[in-house]
Amino acid sequence: CPRRKPRCPPGVSLLRDGCGCCWTCAKQAGDVCNEADLCDPHKGLYCDYSADRPRYETGVCACKSVGCEFNRVHYHNGQVFQPSPLFSCLCVSGAIGCTPLFIPKLADSHCSGAKGGKKSDQSNCGLGPIQQQLSTSYKTMPAYRNLPLIWKRKCLVQATKWSPCSRTCGMGISDRVTNENSNCEMRKEKRLCYIQPCDSNISKRIPKGKTCQPTFQLHKAEKFVFSGCSSTQSYKPTFCGVCLDKRCCVPNKSKMITVQFDCPNEGSFKWKMLWITSCVCQRNC
Numbered sequence: 001c002p003r004r005k006p007r008c009p010p011g012v013s014l015l016r017d018g019c020g021c022c023w024t025c026a027k028q029a030g031d032v033c034n035e036a037d038l039c040d041p042h043k044g045l046y047c048d049y050s051a052d053r054p055r056y057e058t059g060v061c062a063c064k065s066v067g068c069e070f071n072r073v074h075y076h077n078g079q080v081f082q083p084s085p086l087f088s089c090l091c092v093s094g095a096i097g098c099t100p101l102f103i104p105k106l107a108d109s110h111c112s113g114a115k116g117g118k119k120s121d122q123s124n125c126g127l128g129p130i131q132q133q134l135s136t137s138y139k140t141m142p143a144y145r146n147l148p149l150i151w152k153r154k155c156l157v158q159a160t161k162w163s164p165c166s167r168t169c170g171m172g173i174s175d176r177v178t179n180e181n182s183n184c185e186m187r188k189e190k191r192l193c194y195i196q197p198c199d200s201n202i203s204k205r206i207p208k209g210k211t212c213q214p215t216f217q218l219h220k221a222e223k224f225v226f227s228g229c230s231s232t233q234s235y236k237p238t239f240c241g242v243c244l245d246k247r248c249c250v251p252n253k254s255k256m257i258t259v260q261f262d263c264p265n266e267g268s269f270k271w272k273m274l275w276i277t278s279c280v281c282q283r284n285c
Contacts, residue, residue: 001021001022001023002022002023005023006023006024006025008025008026009025012025012026012028012040013025013026013040013041013042013043014026015038015041017036017037017038018034018035018036018037018038019036024037024038026038026039026040026041026042026045027039027040027045027047027061028040028043028045028061029043029045029061029062029063030060030061031060031061032058032059032060032061033047033058033059033060033061034047034057034058034059039061039062040061043063044063045061045062045063046061046062046063047059047060047061047062048060048061048062067079067091068091068095068096070083070089070096071083075091075096076091079091082101083098085101086100086101087099087100087101088101090185090186095160095177097158097160097177097178097179097186098158099155099156099158099179099184100156155179155180155184156179157178157179157180158178158179158186159176159177159178159179159180159189160176160177160178161176162174162175162176162191162274163175163176165193165194165195165274166193167193167195168195168196169195169196169197169198170194170196170197170198171192171193171194171224171225171226172192172193172194172195173190173191173192173193174190174191174193174274175188175189175190175191176188176189177189189272190272191256191271191272191273191274192224192226192259192271192272192273192274193273193274194224194237194239194273194274195239195240195250195251195276196239196240196241197218197239202216202239202241202242203242203244205241206241206242206243206244211243211244211245211247212241212242212243212244212245212247212249212281213241213242213243213249214240214241214249214278214279214280214281215238215239215240215241215249215276215278215279216238216239216241217236217237217238217239218236218237218239220236221234221235221236222234222235222236223235224259224261224273226261226271227261227263228263228264229261229262229263229264229266229268229269230261230262231259231260231261231262232260232261232262232268233259233260235259237275237276238275238276238277238278238279239276239279240276240279241279241281243281246283246285247281247282247283247285248281248282248285249279249280249281249282250279250280250282250285251274251276251278251279252278252279252280253276253277253278254274254275254276254277255275255277256272256273256274256275257272257273257275258270258271258272258273259271259272259273
């Protein structure tokens, strides 16, 4: 082995080779790999030997992805499929997002091809009775979210629910899958979340004679810290509290804000963040 450890590019993991002997830079997505040259485990990569049949000695680093299941059919991550001619679906890390393949006519539009110079009856415009019934069949799918229909630039905006915060205290991350972007494509979106501070005895904040303190705030505004970087502004967020019984307090109402962080000698960046306005205490934790 070389006397000095190799210097890996930013974002590339330094690890021991498959023999457990020498330090090496992990292989990245698309790189050739084998039992000695390992793929980057911190990025969820693995060595795919499927193309090297029948030897299975050399592979290519690929991403570990969770597929989706719909109507007892398994779909790979990133796979586009059409359960019906009326809508197209995409599998993204275990979540399914579907988009209708038609654009409904606006309420004040009129049908073309009127007979005798008269406008057609609005109820007879557009799709036929059977097509009208099938056009909403995607609502019965498990992936369908009962949200208000929002159209942006001929795109029916869809989104899964935000995942629970990755940390019960301190700064964490939650994600969802949405097509609210310029290309109307299903993508994973992330945001910061801060449910509770880690160094605070929240139970002391419960009023005497009460069993729960749904929300609380710190005495003064503080700057957020994320990955060694500090927010440019100070904030006084609302946190979810605790209960003396087995109930837990979770966000009930919230909105999204954008927080800018400054890093020492490394510039700045912005992150979307969950901003809690109220919490509810429940037994379903």
